[in-house]
Amino acid sequence: MSIxxxxxxxxxxxxxxxxxxQVLLLIETEQGDSSDVPDALIFGxxxxxxxxxxxxxxxxxxxxxxxxxxxxGLDHDDFAALLARLMALKPDGLVLTDASTAADSQRLDALxxxxxxxxxLADGSTPFIALLGGNPSGFFQASAIAxxxxxxxxLGLDEGAVVTAIQAETPHHxxxxxxxxxxxxxxxxxxxxxxxxxxxxxxxxxxxxADLVKRGFGALIGNSGKAVEMIxxxxxxxxxx
Numbered sequence: 001m002s003i004x005x006x007x008x009x010x011x012x013x014x015x016x017x018x019x020x021x022q023v024l025l026l027i028e029t030e031q032g033d034s035s036d037v038p039d040a041l042i043f044g045x046x047x048x049x050x051x052x053x054x055x056x057x058x059x060x061x062x063x064x065x066x067x068x069x070x071x072x073g074l075d076h077d078d079f080a081a082l083l084a085r086l087m088a089l090k091p092d093g094l095v096l097t098d099a100s101t102a103a104d105s106q107r108l109d110a111l112x113x114x115x116x117x118x119x120x121l122a123d124g125s126t127p128f129i130a131l132l133g134g135n136p137s138g139f140f141q142a143s144a145i146a147x148x149x150x151x152x153x154x155l156g157l158d159e160g161a162v163v164t165a166i167q168a169e170t171p172h173h174x175x176x177x178x179x180x181x182x183x184x185x186x187x188x189x190x191x192x193x194x195x196x197x198x199x200x201x202x203x204x205x206x207x208x209x210a211d212l213v214k215r216g217f218g219a220l221i222g223n224s225g226k227a228v229e230m231i232x233x234x235x236x237x238x239x240x241x
Contacts, residue, residue, distance in 0.1 A: 014154050014195045014219045016040050016065035016092045016127070023231045024067075026199070026223045030054035038228045042095055042221065044069035049085050065092040072096055072104035073134065080111055087115040093127045097158065098134035101141050102148035105130055109149040129154040129197060132185060133161030139181055142188035154219065155189040156197030157181055163201055171201045186216055195219060209234035 014021045016039075025038035028045035041064050043052040048068045056062075068086045070079070086094070096108055105128075112126050130145050130152060132138040138145065146155045159171075162181055168174035182198070189196040195218035200208065209220060209231050220231045 012195055012216075012218050014129075014197065016067070019065060021065065022219050022235055023228055024197075024219060024221045025225075025228050026221050027051055027055060028223065037232050038064065038222075040065040040067060040092070042067045042069065044095075044097075049089060052089060067091055067093045067095050067129075069095050069097055070108070070128075071098045071134070072100065072108075073098040076107075079107070083108070083111050084115060087112075087119065087126070090119075091126070093129070093153075095156075096128050096130045097161075098138075099130050099132060099145055100135040100137045102144040105145055105148040105152055109151055112151060124151055127151050127153040129156055131156040131158050131197070131199065133158035133165065133181070133199075136162070136165050139184045142184050143191050146188040146192035146194055152192075152194065154195045154197045155185055155192070156199065156219075156221070157185045158199045159201040160199065174201075182215075197221065199223075204230050206230045206233045 019039060021039035023038045024040045024042055026042045026044055028051065030051055043055070043066065045051050052066065052068070068091050070083060070086065074082065094108070096105060099105060108128060113123060116123055116125055128151055132142060132145070132155070142155065146152065159178055162178060163171055163174045166174060166177055168177070178201070186196045196216060197219045198212055198217045199221035200212065202208070204224070204227050212220060213234055213236070222228045222231050
């Protein structure tokens, strides 16, 4: 089934909990800290739940939207078990990484339906982003992935994962491939009426981030307080939505 997200309130914008999110901070270690300026937080690493627990202990009153990484590369049992653990933490959304086909997002969609029913949540209440890059074959299925689930609210690119996957000696040597990946993600997102999201290889260069915004990426992911500051500086003022 192909889904076109025509009912989105704004096709260029990313929302979690009705909050317009342009700047997302990725926290991957229990020592990770967050600035007070991101619009939402993504918890990743080998144990996202533990990273979140450590962060929450230090930030008990934070009201920022919370998302968790979940890798499509996990086998079915591990995937389902981790999803159940993450859903117990009542996230505002998920970030599906390493997707290679539409079946990966459809598996998440089906399991979310079960988890939402168990938790007494409305069907479809847990949105997710698909972040391509960990599995290079995902770029060849980008359009199918973008149209694979009504819960999918954004299609993204993890540039660091691409650099690692192609074994480029430096990010500079990976630029031709990264440029192709950016275009594929943007075109696939546009075809499904979704915002395009990007996690730059280096997110601490305001000029580079401004260029990504100008070319149409609706949200950027940084992995440090400085990166969040640079991304925020690169963005035009919010329109008040």
